[in-house]
Amino acid sequence: MTHASAAAQFISNEPRTDWHDSSLWWVRQKRDMAAHQIPEWEQLRELASRIKLNVLSELDEYLVQFEDNAQRNGVTVHWAADAKEHNEIVLSILRRHEYTKMVKSKSMLTEECHLNPFLEANGIEVIDTDLGERIVQLEENVPSHIVMPAIHMKKEEIGELFHEKIGTEAGNADPQYLTEAARGHLREYFLKAEAALTGVNFAIANTGGVVVCTNEGNADMGVHLAKVQIHSMGMEKIIPRAEDLGVFTRLLARSATGQPITVYTAHHHRPKPGGEMHIIIVDNGRSRQLGRKDFRKSLACIRCGACMNTCPIYRRSGGHSYGYTVPGPIGSILTPGIDLKKHKDLPFASTLCGSCADVCPVKIDIHHQLYKWRQVITEEKAQSAGKGFAMNMAAWLFRHPWLYRMAGKMGRLALKITPRALVYNRWNDWGKDRELPTPPKQSFGEWYRKNR
Secondary structure, X not given: OOHHHHHHHHHOOHHHHHHHHHHHHHHHHHHHHXXXXXXXXXXXXXXXXXXXXXXXXXXXXXXXXXXHHHHHOOOEEEEEOOHHXXXXXXXXXXXXXXXXXXXXXXXXXXXXXXXXXHHHHOOOEEEEOOHHHHHHHHHOOOOOOOOOOOOOOOXXXXXXXXXXXXXXXXXXXXXXXXXXXXXXXXXXXXXXXOEEEEOOOEEEOOOOEEEEEEOOOHHHXXXXXXXXXXXXXXXXXXXXXXXXXXXXXXXXXXXXXXXXXXXXXXXXXXXXXXXXXXXXXXXXXHHXXXXXXXXXXXXXXXXXXXXXXXXXXXXXXXXXXXXXXXXXXXHHHHOOOOOOOOOOOHHHOOOOXXXXXXXXXXXXXHHHHHHHHHHHHHHOOOOOHHHHHXXXXXXXXXXXXXXXXXXXXXXXXXXXHOOHHHHOOXXXXXXXXXXXXXXXXXXXXXXXXXXX
16 A cells, blocks of 8 residues: 555545644644754754764764774674565574563564564463553554554544553543553563563673663563563664763753653663573664665664654654654655655655754754655656656647646646536546645736746
């Protein structure tokens, strides 16, 4: 299903669309208020951008440095070339200990690798412990946002889901009640878990430690209670020094939810006494993206979700319409690099307004990269035959000014005299949801020659 088709399904529920739009815009406004309270906000963004560019230019050296320091701390470091290898490494760790129960805190990388279904197919019980992720897991769905996974659901729907799945009161949609019910529901899984897996927000090259930022404390609880802790990290999550961390923690939460900082910022450097600590460094297409000069900077993303909260397309089409783990503007850059043919429509799901780049805490030029992907798709003839034909015809018309002017006159005349039923039909995508503008009496070119 194309993005346009999936978005049409989401938009068909107009109240949901309006609610989704306003909810995300509220988060965007919180981000603005938080940013305006920091006089040096733009300097922080510039510094974060330069740190990330330095990392991407010397990524191999920083990764080796990180591995050496982590191993010195007693951590077992694994390297995974792709999602399949990552999943097999996790399974091998659990199988070696004969573990069958694992708790997991939010990790978009494990969503990207489809870890849950893989482990479940191999007899491992995996429980997501973030409230939003657990809601989505009970719904048998996938996250629609990288920070707010269940933003597509209303509290009433969550109340019904909890009543069906965990036995809460029927019709009770009070957020506090539902949160407390989820806490009690998850507590038993924390106590039974034999292993815990978390994502990684930042990996520090000169210490060999990883940093996990959460608001619920579930990642810390899982790691502290389980004997074996596993941290899955994309290889781009490296930062050079511990001193650099403060730059990113000041930007991350403010950009994501408008908070000064996440409630928990946990540092993991070595195994607990009697326990094991594993870090899995995952490529899964990141090296290819690093090798694309025009798209390399997309790997600087710190997964705050600010670009999604501000994007007029994402807010009105929902995260599931993008068809991949990371939706929204940044996902529309990352995803075509994985499968251009399958996801060729995503770079076109943008107004190129630049709002995403304006709010990005590491100053990724998102709209420029989306425009560049459009050029790549056109050059490689990856777009549909109908669209290719239309674009070629338009290019030919633009190369012949007198024909272009004639076509404009004919188009204006046709819109004036053609019956409405012939203009607004099922073949006119533009006219399905909007009124075409009233045809002007003359083109701008004609007006200009007459008056200037």
